[in-house]
Structures are given as structure tokens and as C-alpha cells.
Amino acid sequence: MSRKIHIFDTTLRDGEQSPGFSMSLGQKLRVARVLSEMKVDIIEAGFPAASPGDFEAVRAVSSEIQGPVIAGLCRTIPRDIERTAQALESAEKSRIHTFIATSPIHRREKLKMSRDEVIRNAINGVQLAAGFCNDVEFSAEDGIRTEREYLADVLQAVIEAGATTVNIPDTVGYSTPSEMYDLFQWLKKTVPGIDNVHISTHCHDDLGLAVANSLAAVEGGATQIECALNGIGERAGNCSLEEVVMALRTRADHYGVEVGVDTRLLTSASHLVAAVTGNFVPRNKAIVGENAFAHEAGIHQHGMLASRETYEIMKPQDVGMQDSQLILGKHSGRHAVVDRAKDMGYELENDEIEAIMERFKDLADVKKRVFDSDLEAIITGSQTGGIGPWSLNWLSVVSCVNGETEPTVSMTLAHEDGSTSTHTGEGDGPVEAMVHALEQVTGTRIEVLSLAMRSISLGEDAQGEASLRATVDEVEYSGHGLSTDIVAACAEALLEIINRATRAAETSTQEVSGV
């Protein structure tokens, strides 16, 4: 039948390396599980040589995830490639993805290499990688701004050296759809041997064109799209996985290609990435935003009632958006909760069901109605992996506007060694006051970088989801909290940060990462 397009997800590499989107090992594994359930073809799990944390993440994903090919990114230098091969050792199917910049400005300003030196490095890198792994991808970084004839030479050389996929990234998000189409067509006609390998596109969204450029590359002959959930990635991010997949599917008549992704998991995968990174998706985001299938204006509503097709080109069910809202109550048992979670796209692991049930029961006690979105927040929240030595025994916060006193916090923390510790703090607001109290309990220096909150589901008793980023003794962590009380949600997020900092083994510092 029609040509199959490989979906190469880089949420865990290009997405995770961008400011404000870092994830812990546990979070990365959770995202990898959803990607695998969704049947993406390749998961790029990290850049093993960039940091010990990245190495561990690629190794853990390689060990656990079956189904998709697991890729690791590396420069063309031997140490990077060896390290990547090592991280991928236990993968069922693995890919070494090696890159070097080819554009004149990158050769001159960054690499300080001649054209020949770049080609030599590319060939050596691919040959070395091919010794470890029979699936080797080569990326010509800033390929879009590379001289055409030279780019063709580079690609020919790496194909001869053993690359099985060649990627031509629009690293700076500069291209237009017509240019992409033209370039891919030309490469397909020009580069000897290119018909025997996969041709890949990797687009950045600096001008809002990443999805369109990826689709134009497919029209021009590309067989692989590199993309990320919620379009996260360096600067304005990468091509959004959910948008490009739904465009290929909705307009199959136009593009005439196939994708193997189970689109019914798009919404839950998007929500998971939003929750673990604390970057909520805007209402007007295509495919997965709250408004994507909402119709406000009277004329539209009238049309919708007459026939859904008048305004709807996709069905909410196709992307796993639930029509029904109301789900469970206080008397719902373990079985009902696990089943409902499964319908929503979350396969719960046995070891996490206990914690989720506990939170569910607590919530059902205080909330009149428990919605899908509440359950989802509990699941994604409890999967953020904030296990550490400290837990909150008791918290009291007094806030006052125009009164005599500053906001004051008193909190009692229990340590896993059995001790408890009570401290008070003051500040310009409850968050600052809590930070001051926590600094005393833990003897660390905490600086809050950002705070975001939003309500989950409806009603004044809705849960609030808090996402905090802070440095603890100058190392950055993120934390996540969920409660019907906004102050308690912030406390929980701060506690997760403290716990993560204490379990400092999980820390990863990024040194190098590209494409």
C-alpha cells in the first residue's frame, strides 16, 4: 500500500534539554512508556555523553521499553559514540544517532573546520557507530542552510559509510514549506544511494512552520519525521507530534502516507508531558488544547447541532479526548478506578495503584464530584516520582492583607529516620514563608524560579495543580503538587523539590546537546 512514515519522537532529548522542561529519570520512563504504548517508531531517549543523568536515562529506557527503536544522540567524536553504544546495550532495538554541523556559519564559527574535515568526521563517526549497531542515523546539523551540492556530498559519503537514516534538520527554524519540498525532492533525485535509506526531517518552530515544513518534507520524499509531544524543544520547540500525526491522518487523501501511531493516546500523552514538566498546554493548542473541539459562537453551535461535520474535521475520540466528564465517586473501588484509568490511556503499574487509590479516596472525601481530569491529575501527579526522606505531618498558614502581620507558616516535617522537625517562617506571601521554614528544616538555600498553578475540573472545590521550579543550593529541581487548597498544593510541590534535592543521585547536569 502507501508509503509508511516513521514517527521519531524526541520529547526526551530535544524537548527535555530546553529550559524549563527537564525531567527526572522516573518521569522520562513514564513518558517513554506512553510513547511505546502509542506505537511511535523511534524514541530518542537522550544524549548519553552529555551528562551522567542522560546516560542513565537512555540506559533505563533501553532496558525497559520494548517495541520502538531506542535512539541515543551523539556527536561524531569517538568518546560520544562509544558512550552512546554503551547506554543502548540492553535495548531490544537500538539506533545510534550521530551528528555534525554542515552549514558554512557552523563550520566557520562553531567547529572551525573545513568542508573536508567535516566530511571526514562524519564518515568516521558513522563507521564507528556502524560497528556497534546496524541502525545508524546521521544528522547534518543546520542542513537547511548548507550549500546544496556540499550537503549532497556529505549525505552520499555517510550513506556509503553505513548510515541507514539521513536527517536534514532545520536546526534554526528558518525554512519555508516550498523550500523544504524543493530541497527534499532535489536530494532524492541527486544523492546516490538515498533510495536505500530513510530520509528524515527535523524542524524547529521559530517561525511557526515546523509542522508545515515536516509535511512538505514528506511530500518531497521524507520517510521519517522527528517531532515531540506538545511541540517542546529548543527555543520555540520542535514539530508537534500530535499535530503532524493528525494532519497526516486527517488529510490522508492529500499526503497518501501511513503512520502507525495510536492517536487515541495523544491527549493523555500530551497531558502527561504537561504535568511532569509543569508546562500547561494553552486552551487554543491544536489537537490537545481544551478548546480544540469546543465551539462557542452561536452560529457555530447551530451548525454543530445540525451536523458535526460543518465545523469538525476530526472527532474528539480519535485523539482520546473524553466526551463524558463525570466518572467516579467516594464509593468507587480499586477496580473501577483502574478500569477508568485504562479507558483514559493510563496503564497503571501494580506498584503505583496503592498510592493512587489513597489520593483518590482523600479527594473523593472532600470533593462532591470527581472528574476524569481529577483522576488524570492524580495519576500524572503520583507518577512524577517525588519519593524522598521528607513528608509533611502538619502545615498551618496565615495570610493577611492590610493587617498587622506578614504571612506566617508553621510546618512539621517527618524524616524517614523517624525524627520530626517543626519550624516557622515569614515572608511576603505563603510561598516565601514556606521556603523560609523549609530552609531551616533542611539547612539548604532554596530559591524559587517559577510557579504555575491551574485548576483541574470544575467548581470552587476543584483541585489546584501547582508546578514549581526552584534551585536548592544552586541546583535546579522541579516539583508538582495537587490539592483542593492552593497553599497545600504549593507546599507539596516544594516538598517534592526538597526530596529530590536530598536524593541528589538523580541530579543531572547538562553539558552538551545539539541538532
Place this chain on the structure above:
Amino acid sequence: MSRKIHIFDTTLRDGEQSPGFSMSLGQKLRVARVLSEMKVDIIEAGFPAASPGDFEAVRAVSSEIQGPVIAGLCRTIPRDIERTAQALESAEKSRIHTFIATSPIHRREKLKMSRDEVIRNAINGVQLAAGFCNDVEFSAEDGIRTEREYLADVLQAVIEAGATTVNIPDTVGYSTPSEMYDLFQWLKKTVPGIDNVHISTHCHDDLGLAVANSLAAVEGGATQIECALNGIGERAGNCSLEEVVMALRTRADHYGVEVGVDTRLLTSASHLVAAVTGNFVPRNKAIVGENAFAHEAGIHQHGMLASRETYEIMKPQDVGMQDSQLILGKHSGRHAVVDRAKDMGYELENDEIEAIMERFKDLADVKKRVFDSDLEAIITGSQTGGIGPWSLNWLSVVSCVNGETEPTVSMTLAHEDGSTSTHTGEGDGPVEAMVHALEQVTGTRIEVLSLAMRSISLGEDAQGEASLRATVDEVEYSGHGLSTDIVAACAEALLEIINRATRAAETSTQEVSGV
């Protein structure tokens, strides 16, 4: 020189009509002022026949805003057109924008009209509009899914009837760039008289292609782009103004057209729309997101240090993003604040400077450092226009986790008639407790629909910005609060909602709105 592309902004019409993006009259005026300073060519200010609120908004924008053409949307029925002409009466330059659906599914399911009936309605509408106004735009709703030959007939008929702009919207966000190019090329070759009018594109982002489709239409001959700040609009929204403008400008070599927009105001305009609608822009949003010009990964940083051009195709200054962060302190005077605001793209009105200075002084008292983003939040916050009878005299909130008591609020409100009123409330969190207290003070029924918060600038003493939506006696309002205390920020947002509900004259209910 090269062809000029008209930028037609529909933030206040298609943007404002989508769920969760409604604006008060004062907010609409503020957005219109920024659009006018930015020199967009046309501002679509609303749909006057849809509701009294929309009528008032179009009338107010028409009276105040000089420079851009002010457009009002209407169906082709006489009552709609007359009402629109009336709303636009005092505009310096006005445009009546009339539409009817032309696609088979809309004709059959929504309009229940034959092809001929649709054409007759279109002609009558344009002729009537042309009697009121010499600038008439006609939109063929769902034009993209209309039979080509019939679409050409419709456009020819309305051009003969006096339309000066013809718009072919992708109402459901279904098209692809190559189809758009092809259709616009074909129309330009086929429709008699089309060279004498403006050809417009209006794209929705359901598949993430709105910007690319708009650009493809320009390549195919379009001379007007309909778009909205932050890409807001029905469902996944419209083409993002900031992205399409920066794409045309950054790739002027490719598109070869001119736009008149002052791009240095893009960032502040985007922030204003985010603040007044309470829909924050994600970090990875192109052009205006926090990360749009941020480079995390080591390789990228290395490249950036070597030469900005290696990874940067635009300069942050081009879009009004400030490099410097630190601005003002406790001793900064009125002049310094007004100047700084001006540098950031905010021309402060005389009557608002007092309120802004008061908030600035309050903030400088509690905060060690005041950033651009703090000042911006004060400006956009104080411009949200929440003037009403109630003010907060005193607030005390006690939150407790694992303690004996529920969160409890005690608040004293002053009414402009001189009376004060103190009440307490309990709830599952401080927001619910405040709602209960406010219900008692005001004798209304309040239901919170959504809450979003985020931190502004840096540090644990950073300000928190709260955005709340709630119904008061079943009518929806939004409110906005700003404080270093997250609870106080929520209180302020709730108070704005109560005040708006009390000044119910500002209420607008939406009935009909399309394209």
C-alpha cells in the same frame, strides 16, 4: 516596490468569541490601542449584531481608534448589516465585513439554501453594505471546502456587487499549504475582476497549519492575512499574528512582500492579550514565548557565544523582547516609570498613571528587585478595568494541612456608599473559603470555573499573577489579581469579578458569530 500585505487583526472578534477568551469593553479598547500603535492595517472589533456588548465594543473602538480601518462582522441579512453600519458610524475609516457560507455541507446542513439562494443573499448583502460604506469585505465561509467553479461564481458576483476585499477562509482548519497555493493561484487566474480587489486568507489552526496556509495563500496571490495575537480564535485558534508577520519579515527574501507592522510591539501586545484573557503563552511559543530566544544546550550555547547567527534567525529586540531585566527600585519616580513603560511599548494614559504608580510603590516596598516583567504585570493588570463598588479593607486566611480546622477566611469589604461588611467563610481551600465569604457579603451565588496562576519575574518574593473565571448568578466574568501573596492575588481576582458583576451594564452575552 514589492507587494504590500494587509494585516487584518481579528483578536477582538474571532479571538474574543472563543471559550475562555472573553474581554470587557475596557480590555478590548486597550488591545485596540496596542494594535493601532503597532500599525496593523485593519482591526476587526467585533460582531455588532451578535450582542449589545459587541455592538458597544465596535462603537467604542470606532470612536477612539485612529489609523487602522475598523471592521465589524455581519451576516448578509439586512438587520445585521444595518446594525454594523451603525456601530461603525464614528470610525475614521470603516469596513463592513459580511459573510455567508458557501460549502455544500454548510448550504445543506446549516443554511438549507440552494447555490442560487446563497449567491443572491451574498449579492444583496454586499450591495446593502456598499450603500453604507465604500470598504466592503465579503467572506465565503468554509470557502476551502466549496466547489471551485461555484466559489469563483460567488466571488465574481460579490465583486460586481461592490465588494472591495474577498476573503476565502479555511473555516475548519482543513487545508494544506500546497492546496492553498493552488486554490489562490487558480482564483486569481479565473475570477473576473479579482485583480481590482484585495484577496484575503483566514486560516484556522486545527492541524497546526494556520501560519503556513496563510503564507501559501500569499504566495498564491493573497494580499490580506486575517490573524490574531497569540493565535487565539475558535477551537485551535487563528493564524498567529506575531508568527506570520515575523515569517514574512524574516523570510522577505523568499516571500518578497512588505508588511507595515511595527514588530517591536509584538511582545508587549502578546503579553497584554495573555493578561487580559488569563491565558498565558507557553514557554515554547514561537516569537513571544519565554524560550523563543533562549538557548539551553551546551552545544547551542557554545555556538551562540561564537556567533549569534549560528542559532538565531531573529533578534529579540526585533520583537520587543528586552535583553535587560533589572529596571527600577523603590526610589524611582513617576517619570522613570512612565519612560520605562514607554520603552516596553506601553503608552500610559494620564488617567491610569496614578493607579500604576501606587501599585509600583507598594511593590517596591516589599520586593528587593523590580523587573520589567513586574512593571508589565502592573500595567496590564491595572488596565483590566476592574473598577466597581467594592474594595478590600482587610483579609485574613488560615490554611491548615492535617490539622483540625478547614481553611478559614475572614474578610472586610468596603462599599463605595461608605458601608463596610465583614464575613467569614470555610472551604476545602482558601479560594473556596473566600468564595463563601464573598457570597455572604454580596448576596450572590458564585461558581469558580477556572483558576490559573503564574509567577512574574524571579525570586521567592516574586509577584504571583492570578486569573480567575467564575459565574456570578450564572453570568460569566473574569478577574485578575497581582500580589507577592498567592492568596491575596486570588482575593483580588475574585473582587474584580464581584465588581464586574455589580457593574452589570458591562455584561455582554454572545448570540451569533461566525467565519
